[in-house]
Amino acid sequence: MHLGLWALEVMAGKVVFGTPKEVQASRDLWAAMNAPREKPQPTEKAEIAPAPDAGAIPLPSIVETYGVFDVRDDGTLVCPNSRPLAGPNLPRENSQQGRVLKALTMQRGGTINSLRKAYAKWEQVAVELCRRLDLELIYRHDGHEVDGIVDANTKVFVRRRLPRAA
Structure with a gap:
């Protein structure tokens, strides 16, 4: 002391x-x-304009609901994050099929990388799942519909299968 x-x-x-x-x-x-501490003075931040998203696909509007999915005006399906992927004919949400289906119905469609994270053999699972649920896979690259995967920037969507013309 x-x-x-x-x-x-x-x-x-x-x-x-x-x-x-x-x-x-x-x-x-x-x-x-x-000594009393000095308060830090706020610094001026320059406003940064958002970069134009040149390769983005404009989101179509939602026109109806099909099961747990919302249907866009281009026919593709989207499953909102707040809505659980559940239904009598749907796979369990955290099964391999459920993870692939969830990745396919993301807001902007599943990118190849997000689908590979869902399941390595995602395409086999997706084709079988779509056949069972009467859906079809569509691929878009640079805003245009293509026949298959072009590269990692290809987006994959699920669409209700259109009735065949008689």
């Missing part, structure tokens, strides 16, 4: 101890430690 009081007196300059250089350095440190 006595030592602490003595150290405070040295810092306050009431007692001379050590070389003047050491004492001054200690006093400066003590003053800095006990």
Whole structure:
């Protein structure tokens, strides 16, 4: 206790101890430690305009609901995140088939990488699942419908199978 009081007196300059250089350095440190902290001033942030998404496919509007899926005006299906993937004919949500179906019906369709994460052999599972649920796979690359996977930027969608013309 006595030592602490003595150290405070040295810092306050009431007692001379050590070389003047050491004492001054200690006093400066003590003053800095006990000084009120300065509030950081807000910095001006330059407004950054969003980059144009040149390769984005415009989202069609939702026109109806089909089972747990919303149907867009182009016929593709989307399963909103808030809606569980459940139904009498649908696979369990965390099964391999359920993960593939969920990835296929994401907001902008499943990218190849998201589908590979769902299941390595996603295409076999998706084809079988679509056949069973009377759906079909469609592929889009650079905003155009293509026959199959072009590269990792190809988006895959699920669409209700259109009735065949008689």
